[in-house]
Amino acid sequence: MDTAQTVAILLNFLREEIKKTGLHKAVLGLSGGIDSAVVCALCAGALGADNVRALCLPYKTSHPESEAHARLCAETYGVPYQVIEITPQIDAYFEHTEPDAPPLRRGNKMARERMAILYDHSAKLGGLVVGTSNKTELLLGYGTQHGDLASALNPIGDIYKTDIFALAGRLKVPEPIIKKTPSADLWAGQSDEAELGYTYARIDELLAELIDRRISERALKEKYDPVFVDKIITLVKKSQFKRRLPLIAKLSARTIDREFRYPRDWGV
């Protein structure tokens, strides 16, 4: 990846696509991880640090390191930030109505609570919520629908996780954030790669063959472990709904998004 050119394109993307909506501010959640750090650096570069609001939204079981790294990131780029703990509302919901919910449901609820807060701050500040999901996560569906997968615009959604590291280097993301193990931090000790069962390096190599170079499943199974290929292809297919708008039952001659087709930049 040509990181210099990519950064130039992404800065312009954020500046122009936000400006077209009549706004000039951005809101984002800082997890303490590398993806949101890269997006934070890009937003500060595109809009000026004062036009960016970074929110760190920990739950009581979140690793203390996450908040420390979120703080380090915001301070590195001079972005105003705020810490809002989401424990009270999460606990209130589960204790009163769903005490037996397993960790996955609790994690999804936390991701949606965080996004609800980001959108409230979007309205409060007059800024757009900028997404922090990378291409690997989006393709695998490794995120919560209407949670961390939500946003108004996303500068890194076409960049694989392994390329995010190169971009982070160019944007001078602090070392400890680049070096630590990628984790959603929805529960203690969670690791993306342990959970997915494969390293990002292996997954991204396969995804690039499958998605970008359009190599057939059959050919890929000759080149890679067929179990691995099966698992990744299944994840991509099963998460297709997360990448699409809700289905609309077709009745009229001009259904939204089927025949009624306008660019998002329509009339802006």
Place this chain on the structure above:
Amino acid sequence: MRAAIAQIYPALGNIAANYALLEREILAARQAGAGLIIFPELALTGYFLKDQVYDLLQTAAEYLEKLKKLSADIDILCGSIEEQNSRAYNSAFYLSRGRLLRTHRKVYLPTYGMFDEKRYFSAGSRFEVFESILGRTALLLCEDAWHFSSAYLAAAGGAENIIILSSSPYREGIQERWHSINQNIAYNFAVNVIYCNRAGIEDGVTFWGGSEVYGGDGRLLKRAADLEAQTILAELKNDPEKRHHSVFARDERVDVVLRELHRIWQAGMQ
């Protein structure tokens, strides 16, 4: 002859705003002593119009009339949408002395990947050569240039200049592809190649700029910046002597090509 290549950032679907931008560029080019100003594909309307193509056909025609009036003492080449017999075209208009001198309708409408042009436009079917202020000239629109036969036909028709109006979206490796296409056309056919791309962004898609001019010997004469809006000036001349030394002008067997294509086509290759 001095030509201005206006690598502009049009507003999507806002013809009035784009007309104002074009007008400013035309005045500046005239002051800079240019005899011709070139704008990108769909400069008057923006590129990813989708259903707005139908909404904007009439307004686009009205503003083309206004644009004609600005061509009294500078020639203007501009991309826009066109309606003819209830069909929409992606067209390039060459305006001179207040009149429409030539229209080129895009022949190759990309309908793959991010492109959906056949959904909205009908295709043109000619690569004509006409006398412009630069000499004998053919016009191509973006994807046209990716079919080598387009430039071949223009050159066979005697073109000394091939002008390519483009709205090329950025994706990895695209700049090198275009530079290579443009340079090859210039060198192979011994023609001036003027490539006018746009800048800006629509729906998350970046247009990468990098407009450029090659002389008939394939030498790069001028290139605009990547990614940003910029107008460049190029001094163009035709060099008949060089052309006589080009293998295409001297030795090309159009009769063989014609017969062989006919044979191949009849054999079922299409």
